[in-house]
Amino acid sequence: MCSNQTNEIDVKRHSTAHVLAMAVLDLHPDAKLGIGPVIDDGFYYDFETKEPITEDELKKIEKKMKKLISQNIDFEKTELDIDEAKEKFENENQKYKVELIDDLKSEGEETISIYTSKDFSDLCRGPHVKNTKEINAKALKITRLAGAYWKSDEDREQLTRIYGVIFETKEELDEYNQRLIEAKKRDHRKIGKELDLFTFSDLVGAGLPLFTPKGTLLRDTIVDKIQTLQAKHGYEKVTIPHITKKELYETSGHWEKFGDELFKVKGQTDQEFVMKPMNCPHHTQIYASTQRSYRDLPVRYMETTMVYRDEQAGELLGLSRVRAISQDDGHVFCTPQQIESEVQNIVSVIREFYTSLDMFTEGNYWVSVSVRDPKEVDKCLGNPKDWDLAEKTLEEIAKKEGFNYKIVEGEAAFYGPKLDFMFTDALGREWQLATAQLDFVMPERFGLEYTDENGDKQTPVMIHRAIAGSLERFLSVIIEHFAGAFPLWLSPVQAVVIPVSDKFDDYGKNVVEKLQQAGFRAELDNDSETLGKRIRVAQKVKTPYMLIVGEKEITDNTVAVRSRDNGDEGVISIDEMIAKMQEEII
Ligand SMILES: [Zn+2]
Ligand SMILES: [Zn+2]
Structure with a gap:
């Protein structure tokens, strides 16, 4: 069942959800249908099937949908008396639809609108496209599977939710895919691991x-x-303290508001404590x-x-x-x-x-x-x-x-x-x-x-x-x-000092100390890896500055600066480096 959609792309998105149901019914004729609403960028539909729908099957479902769309199928609206509608869905063995009709009946509805496309009909308020030729199959993608409880109720049946996106144009779908790739690259769980946070x-x-x-x-x-x-x-x-008597929250009103979300703590007496939710x-x-x-x-x-x-x-x-x-x-x-x-x-x-x-x-x-x-x-x-x-x-x-x-x-x-x-x-x-x-x-x-x-x-x-x-x-x-590349003031390590070989470790330590005395978070990387490898490591963890030191730097009391954002920045004195970083932070 679906709500009223007004905007054009949402009408297409919702109509595509019907096509998804058609495709799934074709592959799983026993499928029981839940609901299929519009969401950001696309739609989903919930199903209960005897044979579970698998990740591998999504490609097949998408292909089937594209084929259905290419058949220029009409959507036709009919109004049915509510009892007639119930009988129809009972005959089709669609128990969730029957439940929805019962809900509508108890709300006082007397008629139900049904949208039919080919031999598939769905309980639905619409609106829909007139014909699937309005839907651009090239801009369609079935994205993922998830479990979902019927009516979001954990005590009810668990259904399989299939998500998809559909746009007006193939270009918009490409952009969407690009955004997904970028979001994946920036996923804080992934970067959190890379930066060891x-x-x-x-x-x-x-x-x-x-x-x-x-x-x-x-x-x-x-x-x-x-x-x-x-x-x-x-x-x-x-x-x-982190625990408190429950009376505090009874007085504030949070006891009722937070309800099941409260962690309760038992002490030696009957006194009830909770972990503070605020x-x-x-x-x-x-x-x-x-x-x-x-x-x-x-x-x-x-x-x-x-x-x-x-x-x-x-x-x-x-x-x-x-x-x-x-x-x-x-x-x-x-x-x-x-x-x-x-x-x-x-x-x-x-x-x-x-x-x-x-x-x-x-x-x-x-x-x-x-x-x-x-x-x-x-x-x-x-x-x-x-x-x-x-x-x-x-x-x-x-x-x-x-x-x-x-x-x-x-x-x-x-x-x-x-x-x-x-x-x-x-x-x-x-x-x-x-x-x-x-x-x-x-x-x-x-x-x-x-x-x-x-x-x-x-x-x-x-x-x-x-x-x-x-x-x-x-x-x-x-x-x-x-994407993990924090501003200088916020970076956990602001500069890493990299001696070109272990001969220069002492000078490297000296540079680290000077930076630390100036209030910066600096580290020495004198691992036995090659210089190139150590620079790559520092770059991977998004360290703002890599300061490379060797023979020449010792003689002149300088550092060779490589910045995360601008690459090679030349050789400057340690004091100049400190001043440069201080300026960047203010
Ligand atoms: Zn619909
Ligand atoms: Zn507050």
Whole structure:
């Protein structure tokens, strides 16, 4: 069954899903059909077959589809009475279609539309192409197989999902294939292994990455950068334990929200503990530990710490989706009058951080001013006046900063409006990375207070903010964005010194020491490999600078510079090299 498609290519994509069903039924006449919707670039269809559909069979299915398309088959729409439709699909032994018809019936539908192409008919709302000659068989590709539960319900049957893509032209398909090749090359799991950044162990478990020394350097460099930027803006570090009584989350409301995703911990008593799925509730308790007056506000906490969420095994993917998530977390508690300057503060940190990655550039980012859906104002918790002011303030900041921004209605959290920063990576994919979210609800729930100028008790506003967000997800994004070739400030090893032979090891060590004293991460590679091999190794792990030293360099106190990005850069003194690197980092 399918939803209403309006755009032309989507109509073709969906019609092609019907052709896929026809091809599979031809090869597996017993196949029971699930659903076949349109997705990005293509479509899928779910099947249950007696003989499993194999990877090898995909080529055959694609060929069959192309043949069907070339037969100029008409799509014809008929409306059937719902009971008639049910009988038809019962006769065809299509139990999933029958179930869908029953669902529609219970929703009050009386008629069902059916699309027929040759001797195949499918329960469907359409629209479709009139004839398969509108579909360009040369722009079709069956891409992959996957398992999928009927109605996404783990307790229901597991079906085989076949994915395909279809475009208007062969050129677009070629471009798509090119993008796939590039995405594969940049896959963070592959690069993570090549650069020796992280690993997984069956003994530790899925979704629980282990970071190697190089990977940890990378993480620490990001965290240091964020914390240094924030310290300038008055943030102070705090530290909290990783388990907590469940009452904390019952008060915050997260107990209900996270439900099955919470890892529970049993101690010696009956007291129930959980691994923290977030840090905000803990930070409220540090705020609440002492009496606060308006003079103490704003209070700004920052902490990089792990949270734990029991994501479904099937959803885990490299660093993109993990069960132990390192958050660069931070919370501000302030008066309503301070919202503007505090959000401004956060925005400055976001701008500086992403500028250092060269990601905050025109056309590669936009900011969502996420506000209430005007139709659902009553669903949002908190005082409507506070909301009005906060939404206006966020927009003013976006305007004043000259951001490329959009007001997105209905994207606010139920507890407050927010600014979300979206970035486009080198493959043209968009990621929401940084955010500043106002919260009118949590301070209320925890009974947080401050005394105002008149001696009256008031509730502070809480601001949640993320600069990189989940470090694991952030790493997966930037590893793929940079294809492992990080900017100099972020590279785990910034320079490798390579003596042309072991006679020059001492001088090499001396160069490494000088670089380290200047604050750079430098290493010596005096392995017994050839010079060429050692340069290739450094290039493969994307080291920004390779400094080659031999007889001449010792005499002149210089290094021969080879850069990752520009190749041979000639011979310069060690001091010049240090100055060059320092300049690149600022
Ligand atoms: Zn359809
Ligand atoms: Zn928070």
